Amino acid sequence: MSADKSLSDLLNSYNQGYSLEQGFYKNPDIYDEEIKKIFLHHWMLAGHTSQIPNAGDFFLFEFDIESIIITRNKQGEVKAHLNVCRHRGSHVCLEKEGNTTAFTCPYHAWSYDLDGKLIAARIMEADFEKQENGLHPAQVGLVGGLIFISLSDNPPSLNAMHEDLADVYDQFGFDNMKLVKQTTYPVEANWKLAVENYQECYHCAPSHIDYAKIHALALAPKKFAPLKEAFLKETTCNVRTKSSSYYFDLAKDGDEGYQYDRNPLFKGMKSGSLGGKPVAPLLGKINEYGEAASEFSLGPVTFFLIYDDHMVGYRFLPTAHNTCVADVFWFVRADAVEGEDYNLEELTWLWHVTILDDEKIIIDNRKGVDSHFYSPGKLSGMEDMEQHFLDWYINAMT
Ligand code: FES
Ligand SMILES: [Fe+2]
Incomplete structure (x- = not known):
């Protein structure tokens, strides 16, 4: 059975154009390798600077068996x-979030400052070197106010992306947003089934009735292509339409993969909301509603959908080999006022109902993948982004 195959056997029998073998989803040894090769190396969204506006503010970023303290130090x-x-x-x-001047271990009360430096250790020998016993640092990569974390000493570079997407950061005002809601959706499935599902819109028309009324991407490629062509010719909105294909497998060695694209919504749809109505003030320097939405992804598990008036982030994190969580983040302009400029229920409606649909289809997918009778199936042309992810994954695991 594929579930018992070794990693090298599974990698050798990888068949491009088909879904993965069962062992990739079910084998806990393979999951351990994924943690080492993917999750202890690549960049993941931890949160947003608006969660820690003041010195001493902190929150925990957790996945699998890891816990990372994200904080703002005295220098800001x-x-x-x-x-x-x-x-x-x-x-x-032990607290998920809060404000403090120091972190004191609950066990024997060693105490660390906001920079991770050990500042107090009770009843230790005189020659004990406090300066050599600070908390292990993790790498921080800021994309505007978005906080990305890598646990590697030598993480993939973000420079190619920063250079390429500087205009996009500016147009959407990446450094002038705030996080207004984050919801965690537990998914009883291997993390890859969640990421794969996010990357293909082959399932959008049958599974997401509300999304498919707004996003032209739910159409079959033959119908979508002329709409996109007309959109590229006609748009007067000042947001970049040129796509970047530096995605996963296409990234140069040593760089982190990322992707940017902008796609039309159906005519009259201004935002990802009920009826496509505006739900918040225009972001950044956007001059008008473009009846379009931009997709941006960075690293293997973090994706954004940027409407002209708000941004939605998705992050898929493993909690064990057969469970994961989908976190959804909603961002608006930093100066938008709740109740006046936006209403949380209206803002979050579309992606709340959409992720609930996804949660269900991913779990149903997992149930079948678990079966003795599962075998890899042929992918559709509408699953090309998923194919990129699978190719990247196989390479990352090799
Ligand atoms: S384990 Fe933290 S002070 Fe002992
Ligand atoms: Fe979906």
Whole structure:
């Protein structure tokens, strides 16, 4: 059975154009390799600077068995440290979020400042070197106010992306947004089934009635292509339409993969909301509703859909080999006022109902993939982004 095959056997029998073999989803040994090769190396969205506006503010970013403290230090910088005490390893910070001047371990009370420096350790020998026992740092990569984390000492570079997408950051005002809602949806399935599902819109028309009324991407390619062509010719909105294909497998060695694209919504649809109505003030420097939405992704598990008046982020994180969580983040302009400029229920409606549909189809997918009778199936042309992900994944695991 494929579930018992070794990683090298599974990699050798990978058949491009088909879904993965069962072992990739079910084998806990393969999951351990994924953690090492993917999750301890690549960039993942941890959160947003608007969650930690003041010195000493912090929140925890957690996946699998890892816990990372994200904080703002006295100089106003964003810092990240592993939540693992340098004494005997206890979690140091037990609160999910808060404000503090120092992190004191609940076990024997070693205390660390906001920069992870050990500042107090009770009853230790005189020659104990406090400066060598700070919390392990994690790498922080800021994209405007978005906080990305890598646990690698040598993470993939973000420079190619920063250079390429500078105009996009500026047009959407990436450094002038705030996070107004984050919801975690637990999904009883291997994390790859969630990522694969996010990357293809082959399922959009049958599975997402509301999304498919707004997003032209739900159409078959033959119908979508002329709409996109007309959109590219006619749009007067000042948001970049040129796509970037530096996605996963296409990234140069040493760089993180990313992707940017802009696609039309159906005529009259201004935003991702009930009836396509505007739901918040225009972002950044956008001059008008373009009846379009931009897709932006960075690294293997973080995706954004940017409407002209708000941005939705999705992050898929493993919690074990057969479970994961889908986190959805909603962002608006930093100066937008709840109740006046936007209403949370209107703002979050579309992607709340859409992710509930997704949760169900991903779990149903997992049930079939678990079967003795599952075998890899042929992908459609509408699953080309998923194909990119699978190719990248196989390469990352090799
Ligand atoms: S484990 Fe943290 S002080 Fe002992
Ligand atoms: Fe979906």
